[in-house]
Amino acid sequence: MPARESRTGYAVLGALTLEPMSGYRLRAVLEQSVGHFWRESYGQLYPTLRRLEADGLVATEGRGRARVHRLTEAGWDELRAWLARPVTGHEPTRDELLLKVFLGRHAGPGVTAAHVAARRRVLDDLLTSFERTEAEVAADPSPDAPYWRLTVRHGIAMTRALRDWCDEALPTLEQLEDR
């Protein structure tokens, strides 16, 4: 049994607070807005939409290109109830890079450092991307924008910390291999 009830359902309900939209659009919106800490695939999305509709939390209107899903009153209630519930779990995410660092002594010379360097390389780009996003959100007059901004700042903080860790770890690794 999974520790978590269907979180995908709540991500969907959450995205539909923005406006009614198609499943396809939903995926794109999720990717652009919460993509840096939450990702959904079609294989999850469509079955979830049907389940939500069966439960009366989402209603589907129109057909063809004009087909959209929207939150029902029950959907809003369910979402608000979920928002009020304590955050469950705090599960450590499995980090493959860290596992390889942990076992680094058994790797060939330079191998682990290369992994860290590879990770390091993407972080600056990620950071500028976050910073551009923050500027956009800061200029967004939507009443949601301040909340969105907090999540972006979270991304910035974590990315910076990770970058600094890489910069600290790389010399250490090189030094370890001098022997």
Add this chain to the structure above:
Amino acid sequence: MPARESRTGYAVLGALTLEPMSGYRLRAVLEQSVGHFWRESYGQLYPTLRRLEADGLVATEGRGRARVHRLTEAGWDELRAWLARPVTGHEPTRDELLLKVFLGRHAGPGVTAAHVAARRRVLDDLLTSFERTEAEVAADPSPDAPYWRLTVRHGIAMTRALRDWCDEALPTLEQLEDR
């Protein structure tokens, strides 16, 4: 199809580099050493051990309380080959707290701040625990210890960054609700 080949198998092989041990002990060792970024349950562990043995990567010796699993030469080779392969994926972990923050405007007053405060509360304890661990690892003469230490420092860096983010987010949230 999962993006990742069985990472559990490599975690098991990795833990067995320390010494031959039972599945039960394996679980405990994993929890204590890499538990902050990697967690395995018995439901994964035992089937994985059998699979590894069937593949000739692990050999099982003794029986009863004296039963232990150890790495074979093939197991060492497989582990080293995996260590050398680039880290796959960089998947953003689904963060339920962030999703609730993102949707914070739709929550009742104080609700989102309470979630952040709850998270904040555990971080100091976590941090002191990490710092104690770091001191232990720093004093550990094992040739593995410097690598272990890097992963602990990663935990410290991330925890501090998260704590600082909470401290920044809380006043913002309170201010948002003044309206």
Add this chain to the structure above:
DNA sequence: TTTGCCATGTAATTCGTTACATGATTAG
């Protein structure tokens, strides 16, 4: 002798991705 830890495992269930398959609509 009974409590607790060591030890191994299974069953049910959910989560989630990837690859595949199909078709409508729209812009060039």
Add this chain to the structure above:
DNA sequence: CTAATCATGTAACGAATTACATGGCAAA
């Protein structure tokens, strides 16, 4: 007309957790 995008979905697969079930051994 044709390529790209919008749109919906299914099938196969594997990862992973939780709860359950069982038993030996050792110490108090």
